[in-house]
Amino acid sequence: MDILDSELWESDELEPVIRALKVSYYHLPSNLKQCFLFCSMFPRSSHLTRFTIIYMWMAHGFLQPKKMKRAEDLGEEYLNELKMRSFILPCTKHSFSLHDVIYDLARSISGGEIHTIVGEKSSDILDKTHHIYIKKGNNPSQFFRSRWLRTFFNGSLRAHGSSTDLYDIRSVRVLGLIGSNVLALAYSPLKHLRYLGIMEFNGETLPESLCLLYHLQTLKITHCDHLRELPINIANLVNLRYVHIAHVGIEALPVTLWKVYNLQTLRLKGCYNFRVLPPGISNLVNLHILQLKSCKQLEELPADTGNLINLTLLDLSFSGIRTLPASIGLLKSTKLVLVGLPGSVRRQLHSDVELPEIAGGVTQKQQIRDDNPATVIEDIGSVSQNTWMSSHEPSSAAETF
Numbered sequence: 001m002d003i004l005d006s007e008l009w010e011s012d013e014l015e016p017v018i019r020a021l022k023v024s025y026y027h028l029p030s031n032l033k034q035c036f037l038f039c040s041m042f043p044r045s046s047h048l049t050r051f052t053i054i055y056m057w058m059a060h061g062f063l064q065p066k067k068m069k070r071a072e073d074l075g076e077e078y079l080n081e082l083k084m085r086s087f088i089l090p091c092t093k094h095s096f097s098l099h100d101v102i103y104d105l106a107r108s109i110s111g112g113e114i115h116t117i118v119g120e121k122s123s124d125i126l127d128k129t130h131h132i133y134i135k136k137g138n139n140p141s142q143f144f145r146s147r148w149l150r151t152f153f154n155g156s157l158r159a160h161g162s163s164t165d166l167y168d169i170r171s172v173r174v175l176g177l178i179g180s181n182v183l184a185l186a187y188s189p190l191k192h193l194r195y196l197g198i199m200e201f202n203g204e205t206l207p208e209s210l211c212l213l214y215h216l217q218t219l220k221i222t223h224c225d226h227l228r229e230l231p232i233n234i235a236n237l238v239n240l241r242y243v244h245i246a247h248v249g250i251e252a253l254p255v256t257l258w259k260v261y262n263l264q265t266l267r268l269k270g271c272y273n274f275r276v277l278p279p280g281i282s283n284l285v286n287l288h289i290l291q292l293k294s295c296k297q298l299e300e301l302p303a304d305t306g307n308l309i310n311l312t313l314l315d316l317s318f319s320g321i322r323t324l325p326a327s328i329g330l331l332k333s334t335k336l337v338l339v340g341l342p343g344s345v346r347r348q349l350h351s352d353v354e355l356p357e358i359a360g361g362v363t364q365k366q367q368i369r370d371d372n373p374a375t376v377i378e379d380i381g382s383v384s385q386n387t388w389m390s391s392h393e394p395s396s397a398a399e400t401f
Contacts, residue, residue: 021105024085035062035078036087039098040106041114041131041151047095050079051265055218055242059173059194060150072241072264072288147171153197154181177201185209194218204228211236220244228273235259245271251297252276258283267291274298282307291315299323306330316341324348 028036035057039048054075057063063071063078079096082088088096098106107114112126117134125132131151149169153176169175170190176197177184186207195218198206204226211233219240221227227248234240235256243257246269255278257263263284268274268291275297281287282304290311292298299320306327311334318340328348338346 017101018105018108021101022109025087025105025109028085028087029081031062031064032078032081034060036082037106037110037114038062038131038151039088040103040110041116041133043116043118043133043135044100044103045097047091047097049095050076051094051242052220054079056151056174056195058241059217070264150174152176154178183207191215196220197222199223202226206231208233210234213237215239218242218244221248222246224248230254230257232256238262241265243267245269247271249273253278255280261285263287265289265291268293268295270294272296277302279304281305285309287311289313289315292319292321294318296320301325301328303327308334313337321345 025033025036038057038060039053042048054063054072057075057078058071063074065071065074079088083090083096087098087102089099090096112128114131115125115129115133117132128148130148132149132153133151134154147170149172151174152169152172153174171192172190173192174195175190175193176199179200179202182198182201182203186209190213192215193213194215196210196213196216197220199222201221201224205228208231211231214236216237217239219237219242221244223246225247227250229250230253232254233256234254237260239262240260241262241264243263243265244267246267248271250271251273252275258278258280261283264286265288266284267289270293272295274295277292277298279302281302285308287308288310290305290308290313293315294317296318297320299322301316301321301324303325304327305314305325306329308331311331313335314331315337317337321341322345324345
């Protein structure tokens with residue numbers, strides 16, 4: 001009766017379908033409303049990776065877990081709730097999108113707080129705008145400086161001399177940088193930054209100022225072929241929870257990374273030069289997910305890998321691993337993904353570890369296609385649906401960061 005008697009049905013401002021959906025929106029719990037609206041910042045029809053969105057929500061303080069619950073688990077609950085209410089549509093196990101009508105609903109409600117630029121022409125950026133996404137190759141149509149910005153993805157940012165620089169957005173929580181824009185990190189103290197995405201940077205090292213981002217929770221580095229190492233002082237990032245490195249030229253991780261005790265997820269994917277995990281990884285007592293997928297040069301794991309007491313998933317698929325440390329048998333409750341590894345590796349495992357039968361690169365359930373190796377991981381029964389590894393990489397602009 002509350003919905004039936006709502007005055008929103010009488011509104012002339014919106015299309016009938018949007019009016020009906022708006023009633024559903026206003027009956028969402030308040031904590032879900034801001035999470036839902038944030039997803040509409042990305043271009044229409046974008047495929048959004050679940051883990052990425054959860055850590056962006058976390059950066060903005062949208063996730064406030066109680067008692068012993070992790071923020072990551074609360075974010076998972078929020079996504080499942082939005083899915084149940086049909087506000088998001090699952091694309092794969094690890095990604096989702098917004099239906100066009102739902103997307104229009106979110107943008108109509110956001111009232112200018114969210115701005116997206118995907119073409120040469122764009123509407124005016126309002127002073128109250130908090131979240132901006134500018135697709136690579138585009139620029140704002142106006143000069144703007146907004147100290148209220150909390151999210152800024154910009155493929156055309158420069159350190160100084162452009163319409164916007166990092167000094168103007170010092171309160172930003174979520175930031176995405178492309179190419180030489182990464183050098184702008186050296187010019188502004190982004191003391192509130194929680195999420196940093198870096199893409200297509202051509203330098204061999206990152207600015208040392210990166211290690212001054214003491215509140216940083218998420219570091220995502222992708223498609224940086226010339227990058228050879230991470231800063232040695234990365235241990236200063238004591239709040240870091242999620243590290244994602246994909247298609248990057250690094251050869252090893254700094255041993256100081258093992259001092260980041262709050263790290264929950266470490267993912268390396270397609271790092272063709274990567275060959276060394278330094279000893280001491282067991283210091284990451286809070287690590288839940290370790291993914292070393294398609295790292296062809298990596299032949300062995302540290303001897304203390306089996307001492308990762310909270311590890312729930314270990315993905316070594318299509319890596320160069322030829323032998324496992326003796327301690328691996330201690331990982332009794334860890335889900336293992338060993339697709340593409342030789343049978344000798346599987347035979348080293350403890351007899352209690354259950355794996356699907358794999359012979360000649362083919363599972364019993366599904367033929368592996370060279371153009372889509374993700375189907376193997378999707379099909380392995382020992383991997384929980386809630387691990388949310390982004391094995392499928394959509395070509396959407398939203399996935400650049």
